[in-house]
Amino acid sequence: MSKLDQYKNDDIRDTRSGFGAAMDILGETNENVVAMCADLTGSLKLNDFAKKHPERFVQAGIAEANMIGMAAGLAIAGKIPFATSFAEFVTARVYDQVRQSVAYSNKNVKIAASHAGLTLGEDGATHQILEDIGLMKMLPGFTVINTCDYNQTKAATLAVAEMEGPVYLRFGRPKVPNFTPADQKFEIGKGVMLNEGNDVTIVATGHLVWEAIEAARVLEAKGTSCEVINIHTIKPLDAPMILKSVSKTACVVVAEEHQKHGGLGASISTLLAENKPAPIEFVAVDDKFGESGKPADLMKKYGLSSGDIVNAVEKVIKRK
């Protein structure tokens, strides 16, 4: 029996609900946690927090720049603000505010972002940010996390509340298989080894982790031994785990719901170029904006499905 068989798709939930569940816990357990939202309380699953802890809930209105500045101010006085919205509106829209008031000022602000990537769906490209990981990982001192399912998002939210320093926590809108064990400890900066193998390393983040598992099943059935790594922390990157794996497999495929330029794939390319050059293929959006559509259809059209990972693996193995 393959280790891959343990990852089930019988529990389907959205990552953002994992965030909301963790915020409910933090509301009860950490009096310094402040939840902030810019007119998207329901989308961020913060309704319960807002109801139970109105004195620690900040409704910023549709004014994200002000929200980020206020988060920095709250952090100065010892609060742990979670500034939340759709990923587009707490990264690209407010990059200067995040850069100066949070990153450069080294404030303990957690930026929590839902609806990242193409899987936002029908609202289209104005809202489907595919550049946020690149933007946020470039800011000195920022920790960047992109979670894959409900349980991992919940655990990540609890973990970032405990660490000191600015964090970008990215998750999404759709319901996806919740396969991470509920008791799995979230270790910031550590990859999760999902399957050990010898022929190829598949590194995936966020919603693409499930696609990587599906792809590995297909590939293993065809006799290709796949090492599958879930990288939830894009920065700091778990370089030892990736380098050790590529030392064994000698090639890598990186899968992410993000632009190819500037994403996790770019980070891994740099890591390999500096330490251990090896063939690499990217399953990512290649210099395009998204469009309206059903999430699954968009993932197919833009080349982010398990089938695309299978094709990339077959291609990269030939390049060894």
Next chain:
Amino acid sequence: MSTQELEKIASQVRRDIVRMVHAQSSGHPGGSLGCTEYFVSLYFKILERAEDFDMKGKNEDLFFLSNGHISPVFYSVLARSGFFPVEELNTFRMLNSRLQGHPTTHEGLPGVRIASGSLGQGMSVAIGTAMAKKMNGDDKIIYSLHGDGELQEGQIWEAVMFAAHNKVDNLISTIDYNQKQIDGPLEEVLDLGNLEAKFKAFNWDVMHIEQGNNMQAVLDGLAKAKTKTGKGKPVCVIMHTEMGKGVDYMEGTHKWHGNAPNDEQLASALNQLEETIGDY
């Protein structure tokens, strides 16, 4: 401390400003000179603060500088009021200095709680800390300073709207109303219109300090502003100042917003500003 003593400190601070900017041929003397009375009043009289710097500033009045380019006056007053050695003013804008061109926490300079420079962000930060004070049961006050040109940034008006809606009434935001910016008079570059009416329309409590370069007037004005706190509205002080105040050739023009005096100009400036508590 008497008003006369504060005026003596202000004269020294003005000497610091022109000397710092001259030393590196770089920096912003105009707005710094115009806000000297405000800073001296605040740090030597108005703020209820602890001797030692603590980032969280619990149970202290706190100040946020939003228009970070007037760092010379901020640094001089922080040093002169004991946050760091006055000799360190020698390092302004130099490599490896804690006194960066624009104020920052990054180098760990005591007295600074947030980076500012990219304009329009400081009021939001001040509101955040003001709200945290309320959450923490801390009844002290947050002061912030903003350039008038800076009010052209949209984020300011997001913050103005938020503070009124949420009754952030432990906040006194002062506007350095010199009516000049880099490219010229406000009314030519981008007119603010009726500033008092704008803040009132957003439901702030608005008052003026008509003589922002008169020490007694600033002291009285800030004392009056404090009486307006705790009444359900944020407080806006429109402080009428003169850019470049105290150095005759810098007054009445926007041209010294971000220009440094040469050797001859420095000598002329220092002749007009009495050395009172000693040059650094």
